[in-house]
Amino acid sequence: MDLTHRPRRLRQDRIRDLVSETSLEPTDLIAPVFVDATTNERVPIESMPGHERVPIDDVVARVEEVLEAGVEAVMLFGIPESKDPDGTRAWADDGVIQEALRRVTSETDAYVITDVCLCEYTDHGHCGPLEEELRGDALEDGPACEPTMTVDNDATLTALEKIATSHARAGADMIAPSGMMDGMVGAIRSALDEAGFEGVPIMSYAAKYESAFYGPFRDAADGAPSFGNRRHYQMDPANAREALREVRLDADQGADVMMVKPALPYLDVISAIRREFDHPVAAYNVSGEYAMLHAAAEKGWLDLEAVALESLLSIKRAGADLILTYFAEDIARQL
Numbered sequence: 001m002d003l004t005h006r007p008r009r010l011r012q013d014r015i016r017d018l019v020s021e022t023s024l025e026p027t028d029l030i031a032p033v034f035v036d037a038t039t040n041e042r043v044p045i046e047s048m049p050g051h052e053r054v055p056i057d058d059v060v061a062r063v064e065e066v067l068e069a070g071v072e073a074v075m076l077f078g079i080p081e082s083k084d085p086d087g088t089r090a091w092a093d094d095g096v097i098q099e100a101l102r103r104v105t106s107e108t109d110a111y112v113i114t115d116v117c118l119c120e121y122t123d124h125g126h127c128g129p130l131e132e133e134l135r136g137d138a139l140e141d142g143p144a145c146e147p148t149m150t151v152d153n154d155a156t157l158t159a160l161e162k163i164a165t166s167h168a169r170a171g172a173d174m175i176a177p178s179g180m181m182d183g184m185v186g187a188i189r190s191a192l193d194e195a196g197f198e199g200v201p202i203m204s205y206a207a208k209y210e211s212a213f214y215g216p217f218r219d220a221a222d223g224a225p226s227f228g229n230r231r232h233y234q235m236d237p238a239n240a241r242e243a244l245r246e247v248r249l250d251a252d253q254g255a256d257v258m259m260v261k262p263a264l265p266y267l268d269v270i271s272a273i274r275r276e277f278d279h280p281v282a283a284y285n286v287s288g289e290y291a292m293l294h295a296a297a298e299k300g301w302l303d304l305e306a307v308a309l310e311s312l313l314s315i316k317r318a319g320a321d322l323i324l325t326y327f328a329e330d331i332a333r334q335l
């Protein structure tokens with residue numbers, strides 16, 4: 001055969017690495033860590049094999065394990081000792097994350113990012129204090145509509161400012177607001193600057209979808225909404241252009257890193273943001289993405305290490321610079 005093009009030439013073992021377009025390093029990864037103020041011992045998270053909620057006394061040891069695997073950054077999530085309608089324990093100076101932060105930042109070299117949201121702290125499980133939303137037709141004559149409850153956007157911003165500054169005071173290296181409130185990045189940026197934390201970057205969950213892939217996380221962090229869903233603030237999975245708009249708004253408000261969440265079902269969104277913006281792009285390979293690979297592997301249907309590696313490499317290929325993933329430690333060890 002007289003073939004001019006034989007792409008297989010470059011697929012031989014000795015040249016593969018030289019021509020590979022994407023690489024995955026342990027330093028691309030961020031490991032989520034759950035700190036639980038309600039327990040004195042580690043509690044395994046059933047739907048996320050290998051992950052546990054750790055008590056405050058154990059958080060330094062937990063972060064050391066992550067560092068030993070070669071991962072340099074962690075994202076802390078907190079389970080508070082009590083909840084109320086406004087989520088006040090989220091900004092308490094003796095709150096679970098604030099206490100964990102003081103220990104982890106003074107005793108380890110980890111780069112510590114905190115998730116800033118209210119859903120784990122409110123007793124109703126929504127991402128901010130609630131208000132009644134009067135629908136237009138409820139105000140007119142005729143059968144009145146039931147008022148529906150929704151998250152009070154602007155009241156939530158005030159709470160997010162308090163949470164972010166309390167995290168920064170306790171030593172957070174980076175703040176990651178995940179509540180999808182309008183104006184959250186700008187509000188947090190001004191609050192941090194006013195408190196003297198101009199140097200603390202914001203990684204915005206800029207395009208966070210209302211996704212069914214968060215199920216295992218909501219068990220883990222005890223943050224499922226007690227009624228309704230998060231459709232009135234998280235994004236519709238049908239929309240990609242809207243993600244660019246969200247990112248543009250966050251860029252205008254001073255976000256440093258733009259996150260897309262979940263990752264695998266939204267690779268098109270990651271790649272569109274990569275093309276249109278010059279900010280670092282983060283992707284959150286969420287709990288459901290982790291759980292489904294584990295479940296299939298447990299049945300012997302998939303090779304866990306191989307599919308995890310392929311997933312993370314694909315997220316990078318799509319355009320992510322950094323990846324939050326429950327596979328962080330395992331993959332870092334493998335690399």
Ligand code: PBG
Nearest residue numbers: 117119178213214217286287288
């Ligand atoms: C909420 C938050 C959620 C996740 C991260 N931060 C849950 C939600 O929005 O319901 C999900 C992460 C995962 O599924 O791994 N602050």
